[in-house]
Amino acid sequence: MQDIEVNVEKLWEVEERIINHGSGNAQEKIHEELKNRFIDKLQDINVIGENQEDRKDEHIKGIKGCVEYIYSEEFMTDIFGSTKTKDNVVKKNYTITDIYNWLLDDYYQVNYAIKFKNRPLGALSPGQKGLVLMKIFLLLDNENKPLLIDQPEDNLDNKSVFKDLVNDFKEIKKKRQIIIATHNPNLVVNTDSEQVIVARFDDVPAKDKPRIMYTCGSLENKEIRKLVCDILEGGDQAFIKREQRYSLKFDE
Structure with a gap:
């Protein structure tokens, strides 16, 4: 923050x-x-x-x-x-x-300006504006109820997601449950998600199989890691960085 x-x-x-x-x-x-x-x-x-x-x-x-x-x-x-x-x-x-x-009347005024990385709010991109507003919300909201966020990475590049969102979510989840719907591997992997739910949609479903399927498990689960890497672009690199950060090594 x-x-x-x-x-x-x-x-x-x-x-x-x-x-x-x-x-x-x-x-x-x-x-x-x-x-x-x-x-x-x-x-x-x-x-x-x-x-x-x-x-x-x-x-x-x-x-x-x-x-x-x-x-x-x-x-x-x-x-x-x-x-x-x-x-x-x-x-x-x-x-x-x-x-x-x-x-x-008071002869002085209190002037304030919100800046993000030394840039005023009006000069930010739509994604950065959304990021600032979410940061302010997370900073001021003291609730301990579960928080559901839909695609917080919209209009943000991977660098911004990793640097600006990952650390915030890791800090916030210490006091409340966070549920994120996302396509970004950095948010799935580097926030150390305790539970990952992968949703898949089959255009031509096989006989007796549902059109929409869900698979859930932890990041340590081999099938979950494979699905994350297959579905999320950059998922394999996210896992490599996570393993390096924690000195971990999982079987392929």
Whole structure:
């Protein structure tokens, strides 16, 4: 799963662009106006005196009034009456709620991109896109139920199958059963399948024989190995690599 990377842009990079963008835009002016008017309101509250305890209710009421002012029509009129954005606000039919959402909104965004082998998702082939999506699914899915996958090798070459799929399936099957319908010998042999079911179809079946036949067994079974080599292109080479990897030798 290490081939998939999710890049999240650092917050300071966004802040740097905002700083470099310069001051003087409408949102900054409104923020400044908001701060100044709130400070003016606070300064109207007399918090100096000998009997502060006796006047605490008055102070609280004054601060409450400041907060209520900020959420009032009067405040919005004062703000946009003193800035050049008033006409734009009226033209675009913004509500007070829209303005507050804009004022208090985060000024940064989290940008992400999924890449596979340093290539963005949009530049991948259909097979590679499917591979990435399957990797993400296998990575995030914590179920322990059996998993059935139909031809995961579609649109992928043997090298990609061996390098990208085999190891993933070997890792996933440690915690859940995987059932794969495939024509690829690498998936059959190099995932160390515990049970192989070979399906054969006879165009002209012999008398008293079924048209579709199934043979099952382990990879160590001589008949299964022969069927894998006969039916799957490259099956013999897959067995040779497996034997070399595990220092095994089976009778022909």
